[in-house]
Amino acid sequence: MTVSLAGKGILVTRPREQAAPLLERLQAAAARPLLFPSIEIAPPEDTARLHDVIDRLAQFDWAIFISPSAVDMAWPVIESRLGHWPAAVKIAAVGPGTARALQRHGIEQVRLPEQGADSEALLALGEFQQPAGRRVVIFRGEGGREHLAETLRARGARVEYAECYRRRPPRADPAPILAAWRRGEIAAVSVTSAEGVRNLATLLGTAGRALLRATPMFVPHARIAEAARALGVQQVQVTASGDEGLLMSLNEWFAHEQPRA
CATH class of the missing domain: 3.40.50.10090 (Rossmann fold)
Structure with missing residues (x-):
């Protein structure tokens, strides 16, 4: 009980x-x-790189969102620059909290790890076992672990980052x-x-x-x-x-x- x-x-x-x-x-x-x-979650100091990646978003096969913050900080930029999510770009999320954040923005089709909620669990999915030739964009904060991108590149994917926020200690x-x-x-x-x-x-x-x-x-x-x-x-x-x-x-x-x- x-x-x-x-x-x-x-x-x-x-x-x-x-x-x-x-x-x-x-x-x-x-x-x-x-x-x-x-x-504390803050916008990146330099948004030029983020804007460039989002302007080319339709060229990617997959977009991976690392955290709810990545969703919440990226989505207003996506809507302002593109108007909508490119229909052909599939979306994956590292964990259920990130998937719920995507759902709040109208995205229902989200690939999630079958067990766990980290990069290792996401990489275990069949879609990312043999991603050779696929173009993948990872929405994340500035810095952070490189394991996901490094592993996807080692498996033949072409990976870019869309760093849409930075973390800082609050005052x-x-x-x-x-x-x-x-x-x-x-x-x-x-x-x-x-x-x-x-x-x-x-x-x-x-x-x-x-x-x-x-x-x-x-x-x-x-x-x-x-x-x-x-x-x-x-x-x-x-x-x-x-x-x-x-x-x-x-x-x-x-x-x-x-x-x-």
């Missing part, structure tokens, strides 16, 4: 623009979510969050990227890092867990992908933590 999260303070560190669905689900579960973004006052933490009002932390873990530690400062290390952290990938453990976080739980996976892990954790009758 699902255990209620009633009264549990959950620190949500997603970018502000992406946090609403999770906040709503936590509130519906009677939890007490506290939003403290550890990443935020941690004092209210630290005060709530010291009052025992934060029982768990949710972080969705390794960069977000590192930014969070920086934002919290020396005193806050002690609280962070002692609080269970829930992350959707082993690479993020490694970043958390490298910073000394003592209890890191790797969840299944998406909000559903996070909520399931939170419920399991607090069921285990609750004293038995």
